[in-house]
Amino acid sequence: MGMFGIKKRVFAVGIFVLGAILLWFFLKDVVTLEVLQEKQMELRSFVDGNYFLALFIFTVAYTLSAAAAFPLGGVLVLLAGFLFGTLIGAAATVFAATLGGVLIFVVTRAFFKEWIEERYGKYLKPIEKELCEHPVSYLLFLRLMPLVPFIVINVGSGLVNIRLRTFVWTSVVGLLPGALLFAGAGSELSRIAKTGDVLTPSFIFLLLLLGTMALMPLVYKKYRVYKARDTL
Numbered sequence: 001m002g003m004f005g006i007k008k009r010v011f012a013v014g015i016f017v018l019g020a021i022l023l024w025f026f027l028k029d030v031v032t033l034e035v036l037q038e039k040q041m042e043l044r045s046f047v048d049g050n051y052f053l054a055l056f057i058f059t060v061a062y063t064l065s066a067a068a069a070f071p072l073g074g075v076l077v078l079l080a081g082f083l084f085g086t087l088i089g090a091a092a093t094v095f096a097a098t099l100g101g102v103l104i105f106v107v108t109r110a111f112f113k114e115w116i117e118e119r120y121g122k123y124l125k126p127i128e129k130e131l132c133e134h135p136v137s138y139l140l141f142l143r144l145m146p147l148v149p150f151i152v153i154n155v156g157s158g159l160v161n162i163r164l165r166t167f168v169w170t171s172v173v174g175l176l177p178g179a180l181l182f183a184g185a186g187s188e189l190s191r192i193a194k195t196g197d198v199l200t201p202s203f204i205f206l207l208l209l210l211g212t213m214a215l216m217p218l219v220y221k222k223y224r225v226y227k228a229r230d231t232l
Helices: 003-027 033-038 040-049 051-067 073-084 086-111 113-133 135-144 150-159 164-191 201-231
Strands: none
Touching: 033 040, 033 073, 040 051, 040 073, 051 073, 051 086, 073 086, 073 164, 086 113, 086 150, 086 164, 113 135, 113 150, 135 150, 135 164, 135 201, 164 201
């Protein structure tokens, strides 16, 4: 991959990032919990008269939001639950978030993986080896526990040799619990003061439990390797 090709790709990404920043600048005071609460009856009326169109618009908007890493996820999932119900709202947001992640994954792998490997491969190899040996455990844990930004997981997965299908299904499974919680809470949209109110201690405990369960196969395998070495 020539330097000119890389410069063109970096320029294209720079334009995308700049566009995303400008779009966020104009949206940050529009797509807020307070504004949506004020407009909820108007939004509900539009959905009642244009259900499938509204669902399509929402899914596209959420996909772009996820791809551009806008910090709107919690608000939009609440809105999805309010407008479409818990199951449809959660399904739409998980589908859109996964699709947005796939877009970043594919772009990263197609245009930047080789270039990154040429320059930083020696630093990435140990990380890649570990992730590729246990991709399901790590991806499920990262999706279940929102400790790492969404876009970092998408880009990082594209830079290592994780299969796309593994990335997709672990994203769906890992994102589903949070989506169901927020979409379910969306039925009480007018009563929610901030998105953080939805994350109850019991739900955080559930995520910790699920995240721990996701890592158990990895921990068990490493334990067996350790015991095998210890007996030699």
